[in-house]
Structures are given as C-alpha cells and as structure tokens.
Amino acid sequence: MKTLGSWGRYPYSPQQPIPCHWRQQVAEQGLAWRDCQAVGLPYGNGRSYGDSCLASSDQVLYMRPLARFIEADWQQGLVTVEAGMTLGELLQCSIAKGWFLPVTPGTRLATVGGAIANDVHGKNHHVQGTFGRHVDGIELVRTDLGLVQCSPTAHAELFNATLGGLGLTGVIVAATLRLRRIASSKIRLQQIRFDNLREYFAISRELDIRHEYNVAWVDCLAPLSQIGRGVFLAGDHHDQAPCKPRPVTTVRIPITPPIPLFNQLTLRALNSLYFRCKGTRPERLQDYDAFFYPLDRLLEWNRIYGPWGFQQYQCVIPHGDAEEAVGELLATIRRHNEGSFLAVLKNCGDMPSPGLLSFPMPGVSLALDFPQRGERTRKLFLILDHIVRDAGGRLYPAKDAHMSGDDFRAAYPAWERLENLRDPALLSQFWQRVTLQ
Amino acid sequence: MNNILIIGGTSAIATACARLWAEQHSRFMLVGRNAEKLQQTAADLQARGATEVQTHILDLDDLDGHAAMLERTQQLLQRIDIALVAHGSLPDQPMCERDPDYAVRAFTSNGLNVIALLTRLGNLMEVQGGGSIAVISSVAGERGRPSNYLYGSAKAAVSVFCSGLRARLFKSNVHLLTIKPGFVDTPMTQGLALPGLLLAQPDRVARDILSALQKRRLTLYTPWFWAPIMAVIKSIPEFAFKRLSL
Ligand SMILES: Cc1cc2nc3c(=O)[nH]c(=O)nc-3n(C[C@H](O)[C@H](O)[C@H](O)COP(=O)(O)OP(=O)(O)OC[C@H]3O[C@@H](n4cnc5c(N)ncnc54)[C@H](O)[C@@H]3O)c2cc1C
Ligand SMILES: NC(=O)c1ccc[n+]([C@@H]2O[C@H](COP(=O)([O-])OP(=O)(O)OC[C@H]3O[C@@H](n4cnc5c(N)ncnc54)[C@H](OP(=O)(O)O)[C@@H]3O)[C@@H](O)[C@H]2O)c1
Numbered sequence: 001m002k003t004l005g006s007w008g009r010y011p012y013s014p015q016q017p018i019p020c021h022w023r024q025q026v027a028e029q030g031l032a033w034r035d036c037q038a039v040g041l042p043y044g045n046g047r048s049y050g051d052s053c054l055a056s057s058d059q060v061l062y063m064r065p066l067a068r069f070i071e072a073d074w075q076q077g078l079v080t081v082e083a084g085m086t087l088g089e090l091l092q093c094s095i096a097k098g099w100f101l102p103v104t105p106g107t108r109l110a111t112v113g114g115a116i117a118n119d120v121h122g123k124n125h126h127v128q129g130t131f132g133r134h135v136d137g138i139e140l141v142r143t144d145l146g147l148v149q150c151s152p153t154a155h156a157e158l159f160n161a162t163l164g165g166l167g168l169t170g171v172i173v174a175a176t177l178r179l180r181r182i183a184s185s186k187i188r189l190q191q192i193r194f195d196n197l198r199e200y201f202a203i204s205r206e207l208d209i210r211h212e213y214n215v216a217w218v219d220c221l222a223p224l225s226q227i228g229r230g231v232f233l234a235g236d237h238h239d240q241a242p243c244k245p246r247p248v249t250t251v252r253i254p255i256t257p258p259i260p261l262f263n264q265l266t267l268r269a270l271n272s273l274y275f276r277c278k279g280t281r282p283e284r285l286q287d288y289d290a291f292f293y294p295l296d297r298l299l300e301w302n303r304i305y306g307p308w309g310f311q312q313y314q315c316v317i318p319h320g321d322a323e324e325a326v327g328e329l330l331a332t333i334r335r336h337n338e339g340s341f342l343a344v345l346k347n348c349g350d351m352p353s354p355g356l357l358s359f360p361m362p363g364v365s366l367a368l369d370f371p372q373r374g375e376r377t378r379k380l381f382l383i384l385d386h387i388v389r390d391a392g393g394r395l396y397p398a399k400d401a402h403m404s405g406d407d408f409r410a411a412y413p414a415w416e417r418l419e420n421l422r423d424p425a426l427l428s429q430f431w432q433r434v435t436l437q
Numbered sequence: 438m439n440n441i442l443i444i445g446g447t448s449a450i451a452t453a454c455a456r457l458w459a460e461q462h463s464r465f466m467l468v469g470r471n472a473e474k475l476q477q478t479a480a481d482l483q484a485r486g487a488t489e490v491q492t493h494i495l496d497l498d499d500l501d502g503h504a505a506m507l508e509r510t511q512q513l514l515q516r517i518d519i520a521l522v523a524h525g526s527l528p529d530q531p532m533c534e535r536d537p538d539y540a541v542r543a544f545t546s547n548g549l550n551v552i553a554l555l556t557r558l559g560n561l562m563e564v565q566g567g568g569s570i571a572v573i574s575s576v577a578g579e580r581g582r583p584s585n586y587l588y589g590s591a592k593a594a595v596s597v598f599c600s601g602l603r604a605r606l607f608k609s610n611v612h613l614l615t616i617k618p619g620f621v622d623t624p625m626t627q628g629l630a631l632p633g634l635l636l637a638q639p640d641r642v643a644r645d646i647l648s649a650l651q652k653r654r655l656t657l658y659t660p661w662f663w664a665p666i667m668a669v670i671k672s673i674p675e676f677a678f679k680r681l682s683l
C-alpha cells in the first residue's frame with residue numbers, strides 16, 4: 001500500500017499503513033503494538049488537515065477498508081457500521097430509505113470513526129449540535145483493556161472522551177448512529193448577498209431560527225474597504241420526493257504540480273467571478289451533494305497547492321466580541337495578502353457536546369486555507385492566534401498544524417482528563433506537539 | 438432481482454460486486470472457508486438491501502465438498518442467475534521454487550479447484566439453460582513472470598479452461614465472462630509494493646464487472662488500461678522477455 005498523509009500535506013510525514021480488513025485484526029494489531037512497546041494511531045480517510053491524523057511513530061492502523069454495515073434498522077433509522085465506512089457510503093444506502101446524517105461536515109469522504117474522533121460539526125450546529133450527540137454506542141478496542149462496548153450509560157467516561165478524542169482513547173471499530181428522517185434528497189436553498197460583517201451578523205441572527213443549515217462564504221481578497229462581503233446560504237431539507245442518492249461523480253487531480261496552481265492573481269480573479277455570479281437569488285432547489293459537498297467533486301483537490309501543501313486556519317470566537325474579532329482577522333489576512341479563495345463563516349449554537357475536547361462553542365467559526373509559505377505563514381498565524389486568544393476563542397485540532405501547546409491547553413482545559421484516558425499505545429504528532437512541548 | 442452464487446464470498450473484489458447487487462435487492466449464496474467472515478459479509482449485504490443471504494462454509498480445496506454445496510445452492514436459490522467465482526490466494530513464489538509439494542498445492546488452490554468447480558457448475562447451468570458465470574482470472578495468466586509464475590500458470594489454466602467451457606455453454610445460452618484484473622488494492626496484495634498509479638480500488642473493478650456482465654462481454658480487462666499494457670507485454674519476444682526481471 002501507498003504511504004498516507006494528512007489533507008493539508010503539511011507537515012509532510014509519510015505514514016506507513018497497516019490496513020484493517022476485518023474487525024478482529026484491530027485487536028491483533030493492538031496486541032502486537034503493546035507487546036513490542038510500539039505506538040501507533042488509527043487513521044480514517046486522512047481528511048484532517050494538520051497533524052492530528054499522523055502517528056508520532058509514522059505507523060497508522062488504516063481503518064478505511066473496514067466499511068461494513070453490522071446492523072441496520074431502517075424502520076427506526078438506527079445503524080451500526082464499521083468505523084472505516086465513509087459518510088458518503090452510508091448516505092448512498094440510507095437516502096433511498098429516507099434517512100440522512102443528522103450532522104455532516106463539508107466532505108462526505110470522512111469516515112465514521114474520523115467523524116467521531118473529531119466530533120465534527122456541520123452547517124446545522126445551532127440545531128443538532130455535533131456528530132457525537134447522535135452516537136448511541138461505540139465498540140472500542142484498547143491495547144490495555146481489550147474490547148470495550150461504551151455508550152452514554154456504559155463506560156460513559158470513556159465514551160465521552162472518545163467523542164472528539166482525536167483517536168487517542170482507543171480504536172473505534174464500530175459505532176451505532178441515529179439517523180434523521182428526510183422526505184427528499186433535495187435542499188431548499190436561499191442565497192443572500194451581504195456587503196459587510198454587520199450585515200452578516202444581522203442576517204445570521206434572523207435566519208438561524210428559521211433554517212436548519214446556515215453558512216456563509218466571505219471573499220477574503222476583496223479590497224480592504226469591502227472586507228466582509230460575501231454570500232449567505234440558508235438551506236432546509238425539501239419536503240417532497242424523490243429521495244434518491246446521487247452517484248459520486250468526480251474528477252481527480254492526478255498529480256501534484258511542481259508549483260502551486262493558485263497565486264494571488266488567479267485567486268483574485270476567481271473570487272471576483274464567484275461574487276459576480278453569486279448575488280442574492282430567489283429560493284431554489286439544489287441536490288444535497290451540491291449543497292453539502294461542493295468540494296468533493298474534485299477528488300484530491302488538495303494537490304493544487306503544490307508540493308509544499310497548505311494549512312487551514314479554523315477558529316471559533318464567542319459571541320461577545322465576535323464581530324470585532326472576525327473583522328480584525330479578515331483585515332489582517334487581507335493586509336498580509338495571504339488567504340486563499342474563500343473563507344467560511346458559520347454560527348455555532350449553544351448545544352453542548354458530551355465530548356471532552358469538542359471544538360464548537362457558542363459563537364462564530366471562521367475557516368480558510370493558506371498555501372504553506374514557511375516563515376510568512378508562521379508570522380501571520382502568530383498574529384491571528386493573538387486575536388483569537390484575546391477574544392476567548394480557540395482553534396480546531398482537526399485543522400491544525402501550528403497552535404502552541406500553551407494555547408491548546410488554555411483553550412481545552414479537559415485535555416488532562418483525555419491524557420489520563422489515553423491508550424498508552426496510541427500517540428499522534430498533534431498530541432505530542434501540544435501536550436509535551 | 439437476481440439470484441447470485443459467490444464462490445469466495447468474502448473476497449474484497451467479490452464483496453464490492455455483491456454490494457452493488459445488494460442495492461438491486463438480490464438473493465445471495467456466499468461460499469467461503471471462514472464462518473466469521475462469511476457472517477460479517479452477509480450482515481453487511483442484508484443491511485444494504487439484499488433480500489436474502491445464505492452462507493455455506495467450504496474450503497474449495499476440498500473437491501469432494503463441491504457437489505453438496507451446489508446442491509444446497511440449487512435448493513435454496515432455485516435458479517442461479519449469476520455465479521461469480523472469486524476465490525484465490527497469492528502463493529509464495531520462492532517457496533514454490535523450493536518445495537514441489539507446496540507448488541502443487543498452490544496450483545490446486547488457484548487452478549485445479551476452479552476447474553473442478555466449473556466442471557460441476559457448468560453442467561448445472563447447462564441443464565438450467567441460461568444465466569451467467571463470471572470467473573476471476575488475472576492478467577498474471579497472460580505471461581509467466583519470474584516473480585509469480587506459479588500463480589500465473591494456474592490463472593492461465595483457468596483462462597484457457599474458461600474459453601473452452603464458454604464455447605460449449607454458449608449453445609445452452611449460458612454466458613461466461615473471464616475477468617482479468619490488474620493490481621487491485623485488496624488483502625491479497627497487501628504485502629506487495631505495487632505502483633500506486635496502476636493500483637485500482639475494488640469498487641472500481643466491481644463496477645466494470647457488473648457492466649461487462651450486463652453487456653454479456655466475454656473477456657474483461659479491468660481497469661481498461663490493462664488491455665493495452667498486456668498487448669505490449671505479450672508482444673515482447675521470449676528472448677528479450679527472459680532478460681526483463683518483471
Ligand atoms: C473539504 C473538507 C471539509 C470539511 N468540513 C468540515 C466541517 O464542516 N466540519 C468539521 O467538523 N470538519 C470538517 N472537515 C474535517 C473532517 O471532517 C475531519 O477532519 C474528519 O475527522 C476527517 O475524518 P477522516 O475519516 O478522514 O479521519 P482522519 O483525518 O484520518 O483522522 C482524524 C482523526 O480521527 C482519528 N480516527 C480516525 N479513524 C478512527 C477510528 N476508527 N478510531 C479512532 N480514531 C479514529 C484519527 O486518529 C485522527 O485523530 C472537513 C474536511 C475537508 C477535507
Ligand atoms: N487483488 C489483485 O490484485 C488481483 C489481481 C488479479 C486477480 N485477482 C483475483 O481476484 C480474486 C479475488 O481476490 P481479492 O483480490 O478479492 O483478494 P481477497 O480479498 O484476499 O479474496 C480472496 C478470497 O478467496 C478466499 N479463498 C482463497 N482460497 C480459498 C479456498 N481454498 N477455499 C475458500 N476460499 C478461499 C479467501 O478466503 P479467506 O479470507 O478465508 O482466506 C478470500 O476471501 C482472486 O481470484 C484473485 O486471484 C486479484
């Protein structure tokens with residue numbers, strides 16, 4: 001098998017995969033690690049950007065081939081699946097039966113195990129909270145305890161720590177998920193243009209109570225005077241048939257170009273074009289995949305950033321100072337001329353997650369990509385981190401390759417509880433970086 | 438709805454095919470040697486929409502067990518619309534060179550037991566007077582390479598046997614598809630260092646197999662680029678080929 005990496009291709013650290021095809025292999029590998037005092041890490045489909053899916057030993061348990069249904073009750077919408085199944089594979093079966101994921105990230109190529117380990121959130125965080133809230137049970141394999149069936153009522157502490165547990169509390173072999181009913185695979189979409197952040201916050205306050213899915217794209221290359229302009233998308237599941245899974249049609253970027261295909265010129269042109277095409281538009285219907293997973297159509301699009309890779313910066317800022325802090329972040333990025341294409345703004349609601357280290361908190365989340373440019377990127381991130389820290393916000397480990405140990409430990413005070421529950425044979429480069437340095 | 442018999446029902450390639458058939462609400466008989474793996478595969482297909490999944494435990498090297506297995510299949514499925522023969526294992530080539538007993542066993546596992554099975558299955562389908570048999574052979578059976586010529590020669594035997602059987606069964610309206618995959622990312626190839634660009638995922642291969650069955654194709658190279666690759670490899674004269682260490 002080929003070596004594996006993280007989505008941002010930064011840090012570059014090729015991972016040796018040990019593929020898992022059958023559930024019983026997980027325990028066997030765990031024992032092997034324990035017996036020779038080696039460490040490893042479970043790896044899903046590598047859709048995390050930074051180093052949280054990279055093992056400190058560069059040896060990962062590749063879970064992706066484990067993609068079977070174990071049990072499915074299509075009457076109740078309750079499914080138990082192996083952890084390597086992607087969200088897309090699950091939807092491919094469930095949609096035809098009238099069920100959708102209660103929470104989905106912006107890619108359907110994440111695995112169920114990965115979605116739990118990062119306790120991912122979607123555009124409906126204000127309604128449904130995080131992925132972990134819809135998990136009824138987890139089959140966990142630990143190198144010290146063997147197989148543990150955990151749930152909100154059995155081994156609850158371990159269960160909660162595993163939601164957003166970054167793959168450190170044991171290997172998730174299977175999970176039971178509660179799906180949500182849908183009548184249609186189409187999304188009713190409303191699109192509203194806004195010219196600045198003030199307008200964004202006003203629209204968001206008004207529409208969050210009316211729509212399940214809300215997200216906004218912000219043009220971060222707009223002239224400084226227009227910073228904060230963007231497009232707000234509000235969506236809901238349509239209420240009329242058909243309920244049909246959509247074939248996954250994709251175009252693959254076959255090779256990594258020797259230099260990044262994006263530079264400030266091409267990006268600015270793209271962004272302007274995007275905003276010219278995306279004004280306010282009347283309500284319309286869109287297929288679920290176009291609405292939730294626009295980026296999945298271009299397989300391995302991360303390659304366009306070239307051999308040096310890229311980083312995503314995602315933070316959440318609590319409501320109080322959100323408008324000011326987000327404005328400052330966008331202006332700083334604009335002044336440094338570094339940000340790429342589009343930034344994503346999302347509201348996080350106040351629904352708590354049972355997970356110990358879940359990222360969302362009530363506030364606004366901002367995410368955008370930066371081509372990796374060494375020192376320049378590092379310096380910019382120092383300034384951004386400062387703004388986030390002052391506003392009481394925090395960064396998302398699933399996207400992170402840079403945050404300081406101090407920032408992490410201050411923002412995620414429960415980290416020590418996770419460390420106490422960590423499987424001694426599992427360790428990621430991320431965890432090493434933020435807890436040991 | 439199809440009635441489908443899969444020999445080597447826990448193989449990754451066969452499972453990928455079965456998942457597509459399950460979506461079309463097929464009925465299955467899965468044959469394999471590992472009860473636990475069969476059960477896990479059956480549960481998966483059931484959840485994906487299969488109307489019925491039966492399993493039968495059999496090591497295909499046990500040639501005497503073939504008849505009972507086929508009899509039970511006929512009882513349970515009545516008619517077999519598609520039979521997919523997918524079992525196989527990659528022998529340790531250096532071991533084949535040292536140990537003739539091992540070599541013969543490896544040849545049996547990948548060649549002779551397929552021939553034995555197809556003999557009975559062919560007769561059954563002939564009497565039934567219709568349906569398709571799909572046999573997974575390999576591009577490795579097209580030319581002997583020093584790195585795996587035992588496996589290659591067993592697959593060559595399977596391919597030639599299939600072409601003869603096809604011509605015979607054709608008269609009874611039974612279709613036979615010989616499948617020649619290149620490198621596929623499955624447990625069988627796990628330990629090998631294969632060139633990433635040529636390595637296909639099982640679901641890709643499965644889609645090719647289903648479409649070839651539908652079109653009643655005779656031979657399938659999957660992914661398609663193996664047809665030109667093999668054309669080139671077959672055209673190299675033996676005196677030059679022997680110097681290439683492939
Ligand atoms: C285009 C794009 C859009 C995205 N949008 C969002 C979004 O809207 N919201 C959001 O929250 N995230 C989003 N993400 C991030 C992504 O959802 C998460 O990083 C997710 O965890 C990736 O899943 P994976 O299966 O690829 O896991 P990997 O990246 O392979 O691993 C992630 C973590 O999970 C652990 N892990 C994986 N499998 C297991 C297992 N079986 N048992 C235990 N631990 C395991 C790993 O050790 C690692 O710590 C997006 C990513 C992309 C590329
Ligand atoms: N992968 C490739 O690159 C490739 C290329 C060309 C052709 N092929 C062929 O494709 C077919 C499927 O293989 P795969 O790639 O899907 O690998 P796989 O997942 O390892 O499947 C092989 C299956 O055959 C079963 N099997 C082997 N010998 C058996 C026996 N004597 N009795 C019962 N079952 C037996 C194995 O069962 P256990 O799990 O119990 O061992 C396993 O389920 C094979 O015929 C293989 O030769 C594969």
